[in-house]
Each structure stands twice: as C-alpha cells, then as structure tokens.
Amino acid sequence: MNNYQIPVGISNRHIHLSRQHLDQLFGEGYELTEFKPLSQPGQFAAEEMVTLVGPKGEIGKVRILGPTRSKTQIEISKTDSFVLGVKPPIRDSGDIEGSPGVTVIGPKGKVELEKGVIIAKRHVHFHPDDAERFGLKDGEHIRIKTTGERALIFDQVMVRVNPKYALDCHLDVDEGNAAGLKTGDMVEIVKEA
Incomplete structure (x- = not known):
C-alpha cells in the first residue's frame, strides 16, 4: 500500500x-x-x-x-x-x-x-500520528486522487486532526458516485511537485 x-x-x-x-x-x-x-x-x-x-x-x-x-x-x-x-x-x-x-x-x-x-465539506479525519506521518496540519487543504474508470482529483479537501479521529476520507454520495467510489476504497493524497 x-x-x-x-x-x-x-x-x-x-x-x-x-x-x-x-x-x-x-x-x-x-x-x-x-x-x-x-x-x-x-x-x-x-x-x-x-x-x-x-x-x-x-x-x-x-x-x-x-x-x-x-x-x-x-x-x-x-x-x-x-x-x-x-x-x-x-x-x-x-x-x-x-x-x-x-x-x-x-x-x-x-x-x-x-x-x-x-x-x-469534503474532508479527511487524521489522528495526530497520521497527520505527522503525512506532514499535514489541522485546517489545511489537500488534493486527493481516485483510481478506476471514473478516476478524478478532488481539490479543497479539508484536513481535520484530532486525537479522537481514525484515518478516513469522507465524501458525500454525489462525490462518491462521480468518482465511482464506495466505502472502503482507497484514495491517494496528491503531493505537489
């Protein structure tokens, strides 16, 4: 992975x-x-x-x-x-x-x-350990990329960091359908060059 x-x-x-x-x-x-x-x-x-x-x-x-x-x-x-x-x-x-x-x-x-x-607003929940591993801070915005036949990039995805959180990207049904995603699929953070 x-x-x-x-x-x-x-x-x-x-x-x-x-x-x-x-x-x-x-x-x-x-x-x-x-x-x-x-x-x-x-x-x-x-x-x-x-x-x-x-x-x-x-x-x-x-x-x-x-x-x-x-x-x-x-x-x-x-x-x-x-x-x-x-x-x-x-x-x-x-x-x-x-x-x-x-x-x-x-x-x-x-x-x-x-x-x-x-x-x-589309967002990703990060435990502080995960946020540190990804090099991200609470409140910043990232881009995520999907794969598959309807692959696309979501912009303006909010980073939410809290010790009570487990790593998970939350998209609504419209966004999931547009990208052909279902719960449990994986997305990737787009790292700027």
Missing part, C-alpha cells in the same frame, strides 16, 4: 440530533439503538430514522447518527437539496449559522428547524 493512501467513507444523508430534539421526536429520555459502528471511534449509525420535509418535497428514512450532539445538524447532498427545495451551504461540520432549516418528523413529534442543513 502506498504511504499516501487513505480509506474512503461515503457519507449518505444523515442527521445528528441534540438531546432536546431527540426527546421531541422519539419521547422523553429516549435512547438511540446502535445499528452499526462508524469509522470514527464512539460514533454509530442508529436504527432510528426520521423524515425531512422542505418547501418543495420530503425525504424519508434519514438515518440518525449517534451519540447526541449539542446542536442538531443535517448533512445532505446537492441532489437531496433539490428534492427538499433548500439551498444549504457547503460547510465544515458544526458550522450551521446562516444555513436553512427543514421540518424533521419522528414517531412522537416534529421539530421545525430554523437552521442546521448543510452539505458537508
């Missing part, structure tokens, strides 16, 4: 809920049921799903990712934004100011979000 290769995780639409919104949607004190662990330690896809309703349409069976967070955030693709009829900005996770909202419907209630819908 090339030293500059990184595994890919293709991220489908999903929602991160605050404790308050989880209670509103599923009932007071409800706890999420783990469906499967994610690539990042302590993170998981839950069994539970919700429906998103925008000005133009709705998307059902949107997976909740756990554990709960301080703020509710919805990550969708550009294609999803057309279905819902919203114009979300491309942002780093957690940066939801000025983003549009939608209605979230659960089995016990609904939440009218004023903000929180984003298209996640």
